[in-house]
């Protein structure tokens with residue numbers, strides 16, 4: 001867990017810029033679509049908030065929502081905080097997904113974008129999300145996913161093993177971006193991830209696939225145990 005935290009502390013100052021480059025600017029479009037999926041009226045926790053993209057978008061679009069961003073990396077959170085003013089009323093809290101510092105059934109919505117694959121234990125993280133999310137509350141995930149199509153796999157390998165490490169190298173962050181590639185490659189297919197969610201207290205309502213299924217959105221309800 002602390003290695004992942006170190007990785008994100010180390011890349012924090014270049015995170016937004018490199019994200020724009022390696023996604024060819026598309027991550028903001030995906031995030032914009034993601035925050036349009038529902039009316040976020042109520043209390044919202046953005047887990048693995050990083051530099052706060054989702055927390056900020058949600059608060060801007062749904063000013064009546066109460067938004068909290070959670071992340072273990074102080075440096076990512078410093079950047080998130082520098083992007084908001086007191087008027088935004090977004091609170092950023094340091095902490096891990098496996099041990100969320102809030103009471104049971106506290107939130108109406110929980111979001112996590114490109115973060116679930118970085119957690120030490122997906123099952124422990126889902127248990128905690130299940131605990132702090134209200135019954136029938138909505139859990140939204142956006143994450144890279146494995147793809148079994150041979151042609152897609154071929155181009156994806158080039159993208160993951162040449163393009164991303166090259167950009168990492170250009171910015172002096174080769175090993176950090178290689179680590180991120182390994183977390184992307186070892187993640188699940190959408191079908192596998194749906195099963196994990198269903199086994200851990202969530203009912204998957206919908207999957208939305210972007211970029212030939214390389215990125216998947218999961219919309220789930222908390223059915224609690």
Ligand SMILES: C[S@@+](CC[C@H](N)C(=O)[O-])C[C@H]1O[C@@H](n2cnc3c(N)ncnc32)[C@H](O)[C@@H]1O
Nearest residue numbers: 008048049050073076096097113114115118119
């Ligand atoms: C790839 S970034 C995604 C940031 C942001 N959600 C976005 O979409 O740009 C992954 C984030 O997960 C955080 N993270 C790593 N391990 C975590 C954990 N165990 N619990 C919660 N967040 C974690 C990292 O600090 C990092 O900010």
